[in-house]
Amino acid sequence: MKPPALTNDCFALPQGIHWTPVDAALALLEERLHVVVKGEDLPLLAASGRVLAADVTAQRSNPPAPNSAVDGYGFDAQSVVDGPNILPLVDGRAAAGVPFSGAVPAGHAIRILTGACVPDGVNTVVLEEDCTVADEAIAFNGPLKQGANTRKSGEDVVAGDVILKQGTVLAAPELAILAATGVSSVQVYRPLRVAVISTGDELAEVGSVAGAGQIFDANRPMLSALFARFGATIVDMGQSRDSTEALRKVLDEAAHSADMILTSGGASAGDEDHVSRLLEQTGSMALWRVAMKPGRPMALGLWSGIPVFGLPGNPVAAFVCALIFAKPAFDILSGRTGRRPQAFWIPAAFSKSKKAGRREYLRARMGTDGRAERFHSEGSGRISGLAWADGLIELPDEAMDIAEGDLVKYLPFASFGL
Numbered sequence: 001m002k003p004p005a006l007t008n009d010c011f012a013l014p015q016g017i018h019w020t021p022v023d024a025a026l027a028l029l030e031e032r033l034h035v036v037v038k039g040e041d042l043p044l045l046a047a048s049g050r051v052l053a054a055d056v057t058a059q060r061s062n063p064p065a066p067n068s069a070v071d072g073y074g075f076d077a078q079s080v081v082d083g084p085n086i087l088p089l090v091d092g093r094a095a096a097g098v099p100f101s102g103a104v105p106a107g108h109a110i111r112i113l114t115g116a117c118v119p120d121g122v123n124t125v126v127l128e129e130d131c132t133v134a135d136e137a138i139a140f141n142g143p144l145k146q147g148a149n150t151r152k153s154g155e156d157v158v159a160g161d162v163i164l165k166q167g168t169v170l171a172a173p174e175l176a177i178l179a180a181t182g183v184s185s186v187q188v189y190r191p192l193r194v195a196v197i198s199t200g201d202e203l204a205e206v207g208s209v210a211g212a213g214q215i216f217d218a219n220r221p222m223l224s225a226l227f228a229r230f231g232a233t234i235v236d237m238g239q240s241r242d243s244t245e246a247l248r249k250v251l252d253e254a255a256h257s258a259d260m261i262l263t264s265g266g267a268s269a270g271d272e273d274h275v276s277r278l279l280e281q282t283g284s285m286a287l288w289r290v291a292m293k294p295g296r297p298m299a300l301g302l303w304s305g306i307p308v309f310g311l312p313g314n315p316v317a318a319f320v321c322a323l324i325f326a327k328p329a330f331d332i333l334s335g336r337t338g339r340r341p342q343a344f345w346i347p348a349a350f351s352k353s354k355k356a357g358r359r360e361y362l363r364a365r366m367g368t369d370g371r372a373e374r375f376h377s378e379g380s381g382r383i384s385g386l387a388w389a390d391g392l393i394e395l396p397d398e399a400m401d402i403a404e405g406d407l408v409k410y411l412p413f414a415s416f417g418l
């Protein structure tokens with residue numbers, strides 16, 4: 001079943017709002033967007049990296065039966081006294097996958113290996129390191145708590161429990177619990193197709209010969225790699241010249257083949273800013289003047305019903321806006337349940353005075369001394385700083401004087417899924 005279309009006013013801002021604080025902008029995205037991809041059933045391994053389209057319940061308990069947590073000797077705890085114990089061994093043993101079929105009589109012990117089902121008459125296991133073995137008997141010192149060194153049936157998960165919720169991304173830990181509880185196929189969302197378009201007459205494709213006044217397109221490889229990493233299927237739409245017609249054509253094509261469109265450049269209101277002009281003409285555009293630095297101009301709108309994120313042209317601004325806005329939107333559209341990036345408060349290795357009014361994101365990295373270093377320049381064309389950094393420092397909307405050693409909010413790139 002196809003999910004409902006987004007409404008035309010989904011990016012409209014309340015009347016009279018000119019500068020939207022970052023949190024308000026994020027709250028609006030959360031309120032207006034919803035999942036747009038369908039579900040499909042996939043075998044477990046093929047579902048790695050996908051997003052659950054429904055809650056999953058355990059088909060089997062983990063562990064399915066009581067078993068031993070160690071290599072040792074099993075018996076009934078009632079047979080054990082405080083101080084020295086000697087218990088005769090029964091014939092045979094219990095091993096993982098090869099259970100002991102008989103019962104162990106009271107006052108006796110059985111050789112048991114890690115993972116072996118606990119036989120009848122056994123509820124406790126003593127480590128082999130704590131025993132002496134001779135003459136078909138074991139000697140060890142009590143006391144031993146009933147149940148010691150054993151794992152109860154269902155102590156981790158009980159059959160029928162919801163183990164994973166809709167919206168969970170399936171990575172290695174999730175595959176482990178699904179497999180352990182007998183879930184061999186899952187309903188997952190189809191990956192979100194993300195079209196990436198670079199705009200600007202100055203752009204040349206890396207590998208080609210750049211003419212005078214041309215620069216190589218850095219944003220398309222950057223944004224493609226970013227969203228591929230998040231789990232998107234990238235639809236590479238190439239570069240568009242700064243012309244309304246060229247851009248209209250590429251947006252039409254992108255809207256046919258993708259669920260979300262990322263453009264970069266042309267987002268502000270200059271003479272050649274065709275992204276914002278075109279989106280405005282569709283009647284579904286809101287030029288979001290988000291109160292953040294970098295990334296002031298962002299054009300958000302719908303093109304034939306497909307959400308377009310018109311990111312600023314400056315690569316650092318495009319990168320920051322992609323992480324702070326396009327990523328949460330991607331999460332919602334692709335069915336991921338949103339989780340704000342994990343933040344760490346660490347001491348600053350720098351001092352800075354910040355004005356009120358805009359939230360600021362600095363390229364940062366955590367030094368070996370655990371302090372937050374910032375890139376030497378805040379220029380949003382200084383692409384090298386992105387590769388230098390391993391995260392962002394987020395400074396609040398309010399004014400702030402930071403002295404060396406003050407705690408600042410550090411968001412590692414890994415917190416965004418990089």
Ligand SMILES: Nc1nc2c(c(=O)[nH]1)N[C@H]1C(S)=C(S)[C@@H](COP(=O)(O)OP(=O)(O)OC[C@H]3O[C@@H](n4cnc5c(N)ncnc54)[C@H](O)[C@@H]3O)O[C@H]1N2
Pocket residue numbers: 198199200202203215216217218219220264265266267268269270273294295296297311312313314315317380381
């Ligand atoms: N009068 C004003 N001018 C500008 C303002 C402003 O508030 N008032 N804001 C500046 C800021 S901040 C940014 S960011 C840019 C954003 O504008 P656009 O989104 O329209 O971006 P462009 O003008 O097309 O490009 C900006 C810059 O980035 C370079 N660029 C563009 N695409 C790529 C690419 N794919 N790879 C590498 N570099 C790219 C482009 O050549 C420009 O140098 O507006 C400022 N101006």
Ligand code: MOO
Pocket residue numbers: 292293294295296297312314316317380381
């Ligand atoms: O978006 Mo601009 O700095 O704010 O590059």
